[in-house]
Amino acid sequence: MKLPPVDYEAPKTVSEAVELLAEHLDQASVLAGGQSLIPLLALRLARPAVLIDINGIAGLSGVSAAGGWVAIGAMTREYAAEESGTVAGAVPLLAAALPMIGHEAIRSRGTIGGSLAHADPAAELPAVARALDAEFVVRSRSGERVIPAAEWFEGYLTTSRRPGELLVEVRFPAAGLGTGISFQEVARRHGDFAIVGLAASLTLSGGAISDARLAFAGISDVPVRAAGAEDLLVGERPSDRLFDEAARRATGDIDPPADLHGSSDYRKKVAAALVRRGLRAAAGNAGERQ
Ligand SMILES: Cc1cc2nc3c(=O)[nH]c(=O)nc-3n(C[C@H](O)[C@H](O)[C@H](O)COP(=O)(O)OP(=O)(O)OC[C@H]3O[C@@H](n4cnc5c(N)ncnc54)[C@H](O)[C@@H]3O)c2cc1C
Incomplete structure (x- = not known):
């Protein structure tokens, strides 16, 4: 099925993406891996006026560990997180859940941020984020806020992210000894x-x-x-x-x-x-x- 007509923007930085989101608010959809959003568009279950494609923003991908937390950039592919030694060593629950998502082809496009922003209640990563009390970092024109997992998931495919906010990072606490x-x-x-x-x-x-x-x-x-x-x-x-x-x-x-x-x-x-x-x-x- 073909997509409905939609405008397309491809910002190169987080600031550009945030400006575009501020301009279009709830008329915009962020395009990450597209594994959930593209089917929704094809089925006419989502009808944004503009797609803001964040695939070209280099700074949104990667895994880093500091101060007892592991930070994962929103655009980190599910497969990249699955292959990460840092994730395997410090967040073993996330490492155990990742291979259960779809198939390799889906995980090689799908992103950590996309899955958690999509908030499908049957998906693996929302349950992991909720179990571990992960933190969600969102950025907008007015700055950054950190949302605890207990407040992130609000309902079916619905999160507390406001129009104008971009999910930039998700932080998971590192597992302790024992x-x-x-x-x-x-x-x-x-x-x-x-x-x-x-x-x-x-x-x-x-x-x-x-x-x-x-x-x-x-x-x-x-x-x-x-x-x-x-x-x-x-x-x-x-x-x-x-x-x-x-x-x-x-x-x-x-x-x-x-x-x-x-x-x-x-x-x-x-x-x-x-x-x-x-x-x-x-x-x-x-x-x-x-
Ligand atoms: C055949 C198939 C099987 C699948 N099986 C599973 C499965 O078993 N388990 C599972 O958990 N998932 C499954 N998925 C979904 C997959 O994990 C998706 O990758 C994921 O749900 C969405 O990630 P994405 O990067 O593709 O996001 P997209 O599809 O690009 O976006 C999804 C939603 O999140 C929003 N969004 C994305 N990134 C951001 C951001 N940084 N800031 C704000 N909003 C953002 C988008 O606007 C959109 O509303 C499957 C998908 C397919 C096609």
Whole structure:
């Protein structure tokens, strides 16, 4: 299907991009990897007057680590992040989730910023960002602001980014010693969006859980933290009985959507199974970071 007629701008710097966004506000769409936006245009589900293509802005790509955080430029391709030794070493949960996104051809175009700005609730990266309390750096004509993940995801394909703001960087906290991780999902085929996904991270200190993070994909219109289960886990020693109880607590009051891929009840049962699997796997590999 052909795209609708649309004006096209290709700024070379962040300042130029921000000026164009200020000029066109909600009439503009930022074009990153195009893996989600181009289909939306083709299907007439998005009708911007102008596309602001940020592929030519060199300073928006790259991974760097400093002060216990890993900063990833918004235009960093998903595949480049997957290949990054810094990501693998310092943000293992992100490294585990990246290969589950679509296929290599999609990840070689799709970007970290694009996935997180698109905010598909079934996508892997929003769940990882929510689990790890990532920070989103946006820039506009009036300056920069940093938005915590808890405030970034507002609804289905909706974030707290305002018209005129460009997502320039996403920061993830580096995993501490004794941290184990697991990204679990059930999808119809490898490369499909998850029916339900789970980002899990556990930190063990002296044999007990000192930090627990669980965030679901695919059970609501935003990624969802399982705060009650996290509270239950902290201070306890890992055991199958504890993880069964955490799965009950994480899924007791969720009300996932139903669609042709699965009923609400099916998603709820999958979510509970993923909590058990994710916690066992995370506890199992926590010893690798000593
Ligand atoms: C066949 C197929 C299978 C896929 N499977 C999966 C999957 O299993 N899991 C998954 O998570 N994703 C999947 N994807 C989506 C893929 O991860 C996309 O790359 C991603 O969702 C969007 O990234 P993008 O860089 O292509 O962004 P684009 O498509 O260019 O943009 C997406 C949205 O984000 C906005 N945007 C992009 N960058 C910025 C920025 N810097 N500042 C402000 N707004 C911005 C755009 O305006 C647009 O609204 C799949 C895609 C395809 C085509």
